[in-house]
Amino acid sequence: MSAWSLVYESYEPAKEKLREALCTLGNGYFATRGAAHEAQADGIHYPGTYLAGGYNRLKTEVAGRDIENEDLVNMPNWLCLGFRINGGDWFKIDEVEIIDYRKELDLKRGVLYRNVEFKDAEARVTRIFGRRLVHAGNPHLAAQELIIEPVGWSGRIQVLSALDGRVINAGVDRYKELNSKHLQVLEKRVIDEETVFLKVHTSQSELRVAEAARTRIFNGDALIGKAVEDVEESEYVGQVYEVEAKAGEAIRIEKVVALYTSRDRAISECGLDAREAVTAAPDMAELMRTQALRWAQLWHRFGIDMEGVSPKQGEDVLRVLHLHMFHLLQTTSMISMGLDAGVPSRGWHGEAYRGHIFWDELFIFPTLNLRVPEITRGLLMYRYRRLPQARRAARREGLKGAMFPWQSGSNGREESQEVHLNPQSGRWIPDNSRRQRHVNAAIAYNVWQYYQVTGDKEFMFFYGAQMILEIAASWSSLAEYNQEIDKFEIHGVMGPDEYHDAYPGSDEAGLRNNAYTNIMAVWVLNCALEVLKLLPRVRREELCFELDLGQKDFDRWEEITRKMKIVFHDGNIISQFEGYDKLEEFDWEGYREKYGDIQRLDRILEKEGDTPNRYKLSKQADTLMLFYLLSAEELSALFERLGYEFSHDTIPRNIDYYIKRTSHGSTLSYVVHSWVLARSDRRRAWQMFRRVLQSDIQDIQGGTTPEGIHLGAMAGSLDLIQRAFLGIEARGDVLWFNPCLPEELERLGLQVCYRRNPIRVEISKKHLTISAMDGVSETVKIGFRKKVYDFNGGESRVFLL
């Protein structure tokens, strides 16, 4: 097993759901997840094929409440490709004796292989070789190939190739009470001897999706086999082909599918375009060639070079990083730049959280910013287009500006659940998570970071500034002035730590003066004042007039940045929120002994009739998020401005305090902790980093990976490489380096794109090498140890570490 592939040498039914999630193929436009029984063709549908941004909202009565679910949609399944021998049963892997098995995900080329040698009930031995791809260059194409080789027998093989519209969303067990049926078949037909066609629409959003599939069977180069039967059911269309097979002579089946939706651009009618595209589509060999080419291009831009002190460990780490990058690029890539799709926490290929957009961008954008920032731009535009809803949401609460929701649905509406299920107790619990207003700080922060890396003024002037200003306006009107103490306060919120959603025993939802929220609000207001200075007069006047902002507002913003309340306890411990110090200490050891895995303490405590609200414990980093997002210099300046002391031990003391009180009930928690420890405790930072790498491949959140990979943690691991280990920071007009190579690594290298200029970075134990590559057309300023160096195209410098 190389650093470029994920290999399974045996078939293990209990693990197949997890492996499927890891082996899902996608291209940012749609994704295809093989079912455990991927070669079945017996009419049982396969969950599924996902479409980016194909949402659906259906009301379901749960626990006496209306829950609005806005789902990502499982598309009609195009994988259905089955066979049977001499009219026997259709092949099912569970019903044969497996002689040999190998499944391999080729991360370098974006191809999934599955080879099986088996003996069937009639004692015939057969070998099958399957491979498939979702094309990384042409968003509308996918293809699979199945080679069947009779070992020592000859006979008639029937092949069933179909498109199946009966798929439902059934990937998440605890959603099973919610409506899972989202597709209605509009049209299905056999087009010709090799092509079938299916068109559906989603029940609520009326998104039309058309698939056309072309199936051809070969012996060597000769086209063989003919359609002997059309199979049409109400939501299913397929064809049965028949061939005579000889011992030792393989037959090869190619199935190519084209997929278009009514949201696509440059189309006439999605059905017509799908049919035209499948007719014009190249064959499997050519698709394999161009797929490899596109992935080579992607890896050229997104690659990581790494050498471990232990070669084995280095390779293991690199393999997982490749897997993480692979899934990131399958969710959002150059292809998705033009789509109206955000970046959901489980990718577009996991059903958990139903495709809603949370704050994961905060962990995902840094990786994209330093590689192909145009992708970030597209994702920020996704937010920008949803400003009208955010503005309406702010108005409903009597706020100025715009307030983005915690869980953003198709048109940008709040889609956070009002109750959620505790699978351990079976109870539905009221859910206050929509009070996580800090998502708005994350959006403003993301806009600013994108601008730092790219200097993209078009974006900033037309779109970015407006987002930052409107978000700032809503923070300003949310902050209440407390005359008694001459401070501004923010009440009724939740921080990133979802274990605390209210004060114990209180009927009121939310907390007072969550430190992360308050400080980030100050950061946003500062940033907005900065942005105002940046804007050309014309545009500034336009925006102020349009958003009804004036000097009075800016004065208030300025005042808030000097008078926001932050609460402390035990000296300079930043209280996670006001009153945190009054909470009880939690019996960590007792619970660990009792339950083993205590990551999800919320569920455990709720089942016991208790609540985490009573204790000093966190699901994930909350106060520590500040050290993740802001440098010591920035934080110190903010504190000084606010009139609070920030001493040399503020950071280490707070890290030490909170790290002990965190259960890591979110994969993101390890990312943040690895980051904050990177410079003070490299050994522990590396442990945390290794934990991040295990998130999905070892499913450390107990069974959540089969519901979809954790994209924030995946991208977070890549970001740790870039911004923690290589210490890359875009600030002002300089790209700074402050590397900190983990002891376990020998060498690390990658290529970043800074203000359109490709820069190569390498570090070893002793050297940092920076090269401005061919294509660097402007002078790039590189900063290292407080000095700034000019780099022109072709120039290279080596710094001693």
Added chain:
Amino acid sequence: MSAWSLVYESYEPAKEKLREALCTLGNGYFATRGAAHEAQADGIHYPGTYLAGGYNRLKTEVAGRDIENEDLVNMPNWLCLGFRINGGDWFKIDEVEIIDYRKELDLKRGVLYRNVEFKDAEARVTRIFGRRLVHAGNPHLAAQELIIEPVGWSGRIQVLSALDGRVINAGVDRYKELNSKHLQVLEKRVIDEETVFLKVHTSQSELRVAEAARTRIFNGDALIGKAVEDVEESEYVGQVYEVEAKAGEAIRIEKVVALYTSRDRAISECGLDAREAVTAAPDMAELMRTQALRWAQLWHRFGIDMEGVSPKQGEDVLRVLHLHMFHLLQTTSMISMGLDAGVPSRGWHGEAYRGHIFWDELFIFPTLNLRVPEITRGLLMYRYRRLPQARRAARREGLKGAMFPWQSGSNGREESQEVHLNPQSGRWIPDNSRRQRHVNAAIAYNVWQYYQVTGDKEFMFFYGAQMILEIAASWSSLAEYNQEIDKFEIHGVMGPDEYHDAYPGSDEAGLRNNAYTNIMAVWVLNCALEVLKLLPRVRREELCFELDLGQKDFDRWEEITRKMKIVFHDGNIISQFEGYDKLEEFDWEGYREKYGDIQRLDRILEKEGDTPNRYKLSKQADTLMLFYLLSAEELSALFERLGYEFSHDTIPRNIDYYIKRTSHGSTLSYVVHSWVLARSDRRRAWQMFRRVLQSDIQDIQGGTTPEGIHLGAMAGSLDLIQRAFLGIEARGDVLWFNPCLPEELERLGLQVCYRRNPIRVEISKKHLTISAMDGVSETVKIGFRKKVYDFNGGESRVFLL
């Protein structure tokens, strides 16, 4: 009448269709054209409300051939707002005695007014005051207001407010044999006492369009009137309201409509979003306020200051320029930046040419490039997204690269007609216009010009370079090497002059070696070689690999740029095409005498059984286009490279030769001629410029304006101001000025945006003043008379002319 409004003081039925075309309101997303009888509510539909990029393709049997029509679609009509008094007839302007009438298009604020005082059959006198807008800020909203004032009578007024799905496309008489019915009503209902809802889809493209309309009636501030009747027909839904009116007391009706389509982004389902939007929509007063604000912002960016030597003439010129800018911005604006809409020759609010995209961009982009180039970027992306079709079209002809069609339809397919109707003879004539491959040179040229003005590397690297390279590849494979003369040739094409589509008597379509085509092909190949140097290595390698381009191709490109054949006659007259000199001279005087208007000689000659192919005559500039697009320096360099002589009199002799042989059968012709004469014959250039200004307001192409304004000519007039009179040229990294103020003007000024920096330009008879405005954050290089000056923010310089 100021320079900011178009006013009609009388009602003239025969002229209303023309006035409607000029007074159409739009916002780049949809457009609304009032019918002559705009206050009718008798169930007769109104043509229409247009939607940008809502196409439809329907086959119709015409003249024994299948013609594929891809139309822009008339949307369900939302203007229906009628009234009747005491149960009498519904108001129809043709059936009353008009006492006073005034229609005014307020170009400054984007509002159309119509006030009528009339006496009805019962001798009652009534005044009505109408105004309406399509919102320039919120693409989804439009509104109208109708004030009814009984003069000396009191009684019961019934108001009918409806949405009408029965609209057809009937704006172009000669299309009447083609299918005109494109909408199918899916849903219609009365939502509540003030809201009706209608949802349709287009028959072929299945674009869903939802409209929700809210109607309120006021007396002063008091909401009065109530719905007394719902009116539902199969494709129509409305409500009748009833109020008691008193003499001298005006009642005021407000109708606000929200429109969404299934192609919109950030929506859930277009019907739901339309209903939500109309509920949240502000009232008329607020919409008027924000409309004026948005238009003020638009005029700030797109304004023109002008003073004529004769103030009256100056004002007249300026009014038409304002009208032209108004229509340009109603077709394509900041709103359309995110749409998948191109820029069609008659705007999105004229039915002629059915919304197809031709080469008019060539005349439209320069104006946008110097004001808000991001709009151009959006329109170039429209082309980029259609590369797959252009690539397939090239393959079908055995060419490499991509070949964009002459008339581009929804998904980028060729939609040029195969036959067209001569209304004068009633005959359907074979149409070779798809042989105008020169549209591809225009697209490459547009990409390059956009890049020159903006320096937008993201666009160039990701998209622009690919377009230029693929177009270059197709020109290269189209060019045939003629060994005998050691030259490359291009056969079977048409130039911009559509009067020549074949050699007289020949069965073969197209011409050999059209000079414009051949030279522009060389220009494109040169440009492509330039682009290759510009690309960072990574991207260059990616593209070459992907497009299968290598050194062999580039060598051939280089060779073609040295060996393309150009034909000359009469010394240095560039033959429009090979064999042009063999054609007969045309009897211009005889035909002028016989027919008066001979702009459309093609139709006249065809009716006579003759053909323009026999004569030395042009519909519009063909060879002279070279002088429009390329500077003397550029042309001279190209000629030198090709081994042809280019002498000091090449340009004037060719202008003189061809200008005499042109019938100006296209409004674009005057633009080009005004340009090429601007420096050699200022008086004549001004005459041509005035002719351009008359194009639509005086409907100089004989009845074509009622079918839709001529956007190329409109934008062309604005471009003459910018690039001919002010002489602005973005070349290298310098913004050059070479002004040439027409004698008829005293002063001219405007603001341009060069590489994101706002620059103010003013010229008078004696001075050129250039100011780098607040917001100029980089040093801008300004060139004047061969010297280059650095400008920083706030700096201003005056040059003597």
